[in-house]
Amino acid sequence: MVINCADTDGSVTGPFREFYLARAEQQVGYVLVGATYVHPHGKGFDRQLGIYSDPLMPGLADLAAGLSVHCRVGIQLSFKSVGKPPTQFNLEDIQTYRESFRKAAERARAAGFDAVELHACHEYWLNYFLSPHFNRRSDAYGGSLPNRFRLLREVVDSIRTAVGSDLIVGVRLSLNEFVEDGLRLDETIQIGSWLDEMKVDYISASGGIAITQHHTSPPMDVPRASLLPLAAELKKKVSVPVIGVGRLDRPDVFRRSVSDGYCDLAAVARALIADPGYARKVMAGQDQSIRPCIACNHCLLCLQRNEPVRCAVNPFIGRDRMAIPSLKKPVSVVVVGGGPAGLSAAAHASKRGGRVCLFERSSKLGGALRIGHRAPHKEPIKEFADYLADQAQQAGCRILLGREATADIILMDTPDHVIVATGGTSIIPDINGLETHPRVFTAEDVLYAPQIEPGTYLVIGGGAVGLETAELIRTTGAHVTVLEMTDTLGRGMHATRQLLIVERLRTAGVCIHTETTPLLVDGSRVWAKTSEGPCLLGSFDVVVVAAGCRTKDELSQRLVAHTAVSVIGDAVHPRSIREAVSEGLDAALKLGEVSQKK
Numbered sequence: 001m002v003i004n005c006a007d008t009d010g011s012v013t014g015p016f017r018e019f020y021l022a023r024a025e026q027q028v029g030y031v032l033v034g035a036t037y038v039h040p041h042g043k044g045f046d047r048q049l050g051i052y053s054d055p056l057m058p059g060l061a062d063l064a065a066g067l068s069v070h071c072r073v074g075i076q077l078s079f080k081s082v083g084k085p086p087t088q089f090n091l092e093d094i095q096t097y098r099e100s101f102r103k104a105a106e107r108a109r110a111a112g113f114d115a116v117e118l119h120a121c122h123e124y125w126l127n128y129f130l131s132p133h134f135n136r137r138s139d140a141y142g143g144s145l146p147n148r149f150r151l152l153r154e155v156v157d158s159i160r161t162a163v164g165s166d167l168i169v170g171v172r173l174s175l176n177e178f179v180e181d182g183l184r185l186d187e188t189i190q191i192g193s194w195l196d197e198m199k200v201d202y203i204s205a206s207g208g209i210a211i212t213q214h215h216t217s218p219p220m221d222v223p224r225a226s227l228l229p230l231a232a233e234l235k236k237k238v239s240v241p242v243i244g245v246g247r248l249d250r251p252d253v254f255r256r257s258v259s260d261g262y263c264d265l266a267a268v269a270r271a272l273i274a275d276p277g278y279a280r281k282v283m284a285g286q287d288q289s290i291r292p293c294i295a296c297n298h299c300l301l302c303l304q305r306n307e308p309v310r311c312a313v314n315p316f317i318g319r320d321r322m323a324i325p326s327l328k329k330p331v332s333v334v335v336v337g338g339g340p341a342g343l344s345a346a347a348h349a350s351k352r353g354g355r356v357c358l359f360e361r362s363s364k365l366g367g368a369l370r371i372g373h374r375a376p377h378k379e380p381i382k383e384f385a386d387y388l389a390d391q392a393q394q395a396g397c398r399i400l401l402g403r404e405a406t407a408d409i410i411l412m413d414t415p416d417h418v419i420v421a422t423g424g425t426s427i428i429p430d431i432n433g434l435e436t437h438p439r440v441f442t443a444e445d446v447l448y449a450p451q452i453e454p455g456t457y458l459v460i461g462g463g464a465v466g467l468e469t470a471e472l473i474r475t476t477g478a479h480v481t482v483l484e485m486t487d488t489l490g491r492g493m494h495a496t497r498q499l500l501i502v503e504r505l506r507t508a509g510v511c512i513h514t515e516t517t518p519l520l521v522d523g524s525r526v527w528a529k530t531s532e533g534p535c536l537l538g539s540f541d542v543v544v545v546a547a548g549c550r551t552k553d554e555l556s557q558r559l560v561a562h563t564a565v566s567v568i569g570d571a572v573h574p575r576s577i578r579e580a581v582s583e584g585l586d587a588a589l590k591l592g593e594v595s596q597k598k
């Protein structure tokens, strides 16, 4: 994985090293350091790791040495050339960059890596040349498959000649690009067979390009292990080991990918972002204690924004091997709210030695996640809610369910610190006549309801919650229309999810209007403003409002004169799981500081 936290010149930084060490030291067999650019022209992200010059060597050698104590270590050699198709490289460029791959492999060997892997997938340069979708050259590097393979063949050859058998040389391919005129399995199996004859040491079986990234890093909407059948086909045709990948993020799927014969080695990326101890816990059979990846692709969104990778569920990314400091003196903590923010704060405060009491006014822990998982494909959200609840319970927090915390109740026990994690409440937009409609619900009401009545539904709001609620309603056979004021559907979702949910809704016959604002409700009839002027949208049995949340922190103002208070998660400002969980950790880490000030 590119984690985008190297220095701007591509050198290894402390956080970069710590990220990989945290995983390597927990029984991963082979750590492959993600795409590392072999030439400055092939740099894809501001803070990507580089291997293009000798001054980078001390950091690389230190990284390889640190990781090698624990496992075998490889480095993926890459050149990203997005927006510059193969026709834009002349023969001199080809020679220059091919040489850069060779020199990079020599540097990798000198730095102490066991392996290099050539990044020949996901729209990187070597993939560009292989792909009939991108490669429109008419010379010896374009056209027929042998011609399109020529560049990869030359790069492998020159690396082998340079490093002999001292270094493991792997190649990562997109076995299927999932675009009409792209690479398909018949061609990639042929490429695999040639690589086999050339004695590469392994082939890593990925898939997809940028516009089909939902195949590369499948979101929660795509079944687990969906790329494995491709790996299995390749495995039948080559003698070198094949690495399988793609949502092998639960131990049973991970184990079965090898034991059922799909691949020789199983790889995970995001499961190891979410929990650096994934491999160790799988080996020890501690499946329940794995912090589950929810396949939301927030990590990829960070890369798209050119930010360091962060994770929705793992608040330790960027501070990966930090030890949670014990409190120097006992601190009593009240946490208000059992959503992800409150649970994260409570668990970490308890682990620090705090005496923690958590109030949750409903009968269940999990907060908004308890409804957030009800829409189709969102089961991982429930697993994460269960994980958080387990963590807080195991850490020894006192949990009071069905107990609404008021300022008076909280102050009765004179806590040293109160953490307010009370979340947000749904916004009911100010729409003329909305009160005249007989059945108006919030999305939360619908998601919470034991069953959905038949009828025609209008969902106001086409953000993530609106679309997911529309999909749930549609699964019951009800007729659904979605209204979105802006031109963007599924705000808050990663593009890989957005694309799939909009496609599913349209296929299922859900009527979606963008740039359309509700104007007037008159009984069951609804008028809207569109780009072409006002129009009657129709009659709807039920109006569902999915117009976002507002904060509902009323407690902290009353408490702040009496005790130290932190406000976290959606109680500050409605956002997402990532902020809730990381602010929970931050609040727990601040406990000592605040009580010293007191």
Ligand SMILES: Cc1cc2nc3c(=O)[nH]c(=O)nc-3n(C[C@H](O)[C@H](O)[C@H](O)COP(=O)(O)OP(=O)(O)OC[C@H]3O[C@@H](n4cnc5c(N)ncnc54)[C@H](O)[C@@H]3O)c2cc1C
Pocket: 296, 312, 336, 337, 338, 339, 340, 341, 342, 359, 360, 361, 362, 366, 367, 368, 369, 371, 372, 373, 381, 403, 404, 405, 406, 421, 422, 423, 424, 443, 444, 447, 465, 568, 569, 570, 571, 574, 575, 576, 577, 578, 580
């Ligand atoms: C339908 C839906 C789907 C979502 N899907 C996603 C998603 O896929 N990915 C994502 O990142 N985010 C998603 N979100 C947003 C995410 O769930 C929230 O950002 C997150 O839950 C906020 O966590 P929190 O702990 O701050 O608040 P909440 O989860 O709202 O928890 C607050 C808790 O405090 C309790 N509480 C409030 N006042 C009191 C009181 N006085 N005493 C005791 N208890 C009290 C409430 O009962 C509640 O359990 C979704 C939200 C919704 C509504």
Ligand SMILES: Cc1cc2nc3c(=O)[nH]c(=O)nc-3n(C[C@H](O)[C@H](O)[C@H](O)COP(=O)(O)O)c2cc1C
Pocket: 001, 002, 003, 034, 035, 076, 119, 121, 122, 172, 206, 216, 217, 218, 245, 246, 247, 248, 249, 267, 268, 269, 270, 271, 299, 300, 303, 309
């Ligand atoms: C944050 C992130 C960075 C990635 N960087 C790379 C990369 O540098 N090279 C690569 O071949 N694949 C990269 N991928 C793809 C993963 O290696 C992997 O193939 C994909 O995410 C599917 O595996 P998973 O379900 O275990 O995450 C990246 C994925 C993520 C989420």
Ligand code: SF4
Pocket: 270, 271, 273, 274, 292, 293, 294, 295, 296, 297, 298, 299, 300, 310, 311, 312, 313, 314
């Ligand atoms: S950000 Fe989401 S997809 Fe990425 S590792 Fe974390 S939970 Fe998984």
